[in-house]
Amino acid sequence: MTAEVIERPDIAELEELARRARVAIVKAIANAEGGHLGGPLSATDMLTALYWRILNIRPDEPMWPDRDRFVLSKGHSSIALYAVMALRGYFPVAELDTFDAIDSRLQGHPDMTALPGIDISSGSLGLGFSGAVGIAMGAKAIGAEFTTYAMVGDGECNEGIVWEGAHVAKRYRLDNLIVVLDHNKLQQFGWRGESAQDRIPPYTGTELADRWKAFGWHVVEGDGHDIAAFLEVMESVQDADGPVAVVAHTVKGKGVSYMENVFQWHSKVPTAEELTIALTELGELPGDEAGGDGE
């Protein structure tokens, strides 16, 4: 399968692209011997859906002025963005080997001065979202028609600047701003639950959706791993008359069994053995219990 020539991938093709992105993510972190995994893997399906089916972009012209903007506010998930961008044709997949290396365009956190296609630098949490509010506000000021998308983590919503931005986005009725909340129920360390290993989610039940609703946003909930369902949600909010928050329920570390819902995999490098297990589970290596279709 040659992803780069797909015009409009169907759901099965999107799932395969997401699988390939996950393989690239795990390999890149192992290769770099550093970086994050839990957050990237919770975001991978949504980033794949966005970059292949939702965003109006030109990978061969990353600074096209009329492009939709995308801000990965949870910047520590950069490797997921890079993997999806590479598969989408922004740069060669082989460049993922330079992730976090000296002089690389693929910085640990997305750097708009290094890589064309990064619309706002991010990494200090909450700031990317604030910048996205400014892009959407600026777009209205100059009469631009594009939509601004931002992906924000649930733990990231601890940051006060998120709510400063949410306030004015509603006040200025930014109907050109759509925020995807990666609600994976874990942050780096968080609050202790029943044991040291049991961490309380940053927001439980409907708390996250309720907060955004309370700020006057149009809020929709969905599954961040069911690509077909996620696309339906994203298409349904295109004509909302104010800023939109899509609360996407996800699993941190999604796709690698031993990483799922284990907070330590927020940022941890797999051992050689763990890497083999991950690649086997992702269908990249043959194995007795491999679920993927391989290549």
Next chain:
Amino acid sequence: MTAQMSQALRVTFGEVVSEIADGDPRIVMVDGDLGSSTRADIFEEAHGDRFFQMGIAEQNMLGVAAGMATVGLIPFVSTFACFAVARALDPVRVLVAQPNLSVKIMGGYAGLLAGMTGKTHLMFDDVSIMRAMPNMTVVAPADDVEARQALHAIVDRDGPAYMRVTRQGALRIFDEDYQFDIGRAVVVREGSDLTLISSGVQTTRVLGASEILAGQGIDAHVLHVPTIKPIDKEAIVDAAERTGFVITIEDHTIIGGLGGAVAETLAEHSPTPMRFHGIMDVYGESGPDEALLEKYRLSAGQVAAVVSEHLEARP
């Protein structure tokens, strides 16, 4: 030199940015609920559709300004120096300075004369902080003539800029023939006994001090440095070598601001005995302007006294 009073620099800011916006659709204003103090209200009246009220939320204000800059706008940020530099430092660093975006940050009420507010609002380390950031241009004009030109200059120069905007004006020291250039310092008094280097509105009081000193037989050379970054190394070296003794005087902490920039320059290019005068590593307090200038020794009379003390103590 004229003896007229300068317009308050905040009024100059409101008027001049509105004028620039008349002919430049890229100019927008973001305000942190202080427009009636910073005089961004003048811009709101003139260009209401390009005035964005961010409320009492300075971090997001800087983030929004950065986002606007990415689509080709040139946002001016209206707030007090303490909030722009201290409260919103992270977005200034990550979203404005690092990406080298054309956001023009106005440090309103910078320095000692902040309108009876007290130490929470008195920002003495804004220049130290801002000049330490790569990409940032830092300017501190002395009067309305210079402020007007500086505002035009920072619009014309791509990238982020920080400008100290004092609440009040003092004496106007430049006439209409004056030419401000980013990165150029200017000799405002020729002298031979020692060199005083100042910046911002404080230069007007240093000039006053130099007249007092002249009456005591001390002939001060005064260099005004309206751009702290990029610093005019050549002018500083020339001014230092002219007299062999330098005192920096600033309405700012003596740590890392103008004095620091001058010391870095001279240490490397022309080591010269130096003394530092300004806010002496303390926090401020509320009080009438004149009382603050006396207590913190930044009035013309106090500066003259400080200079005399340094000259007497000099080995």
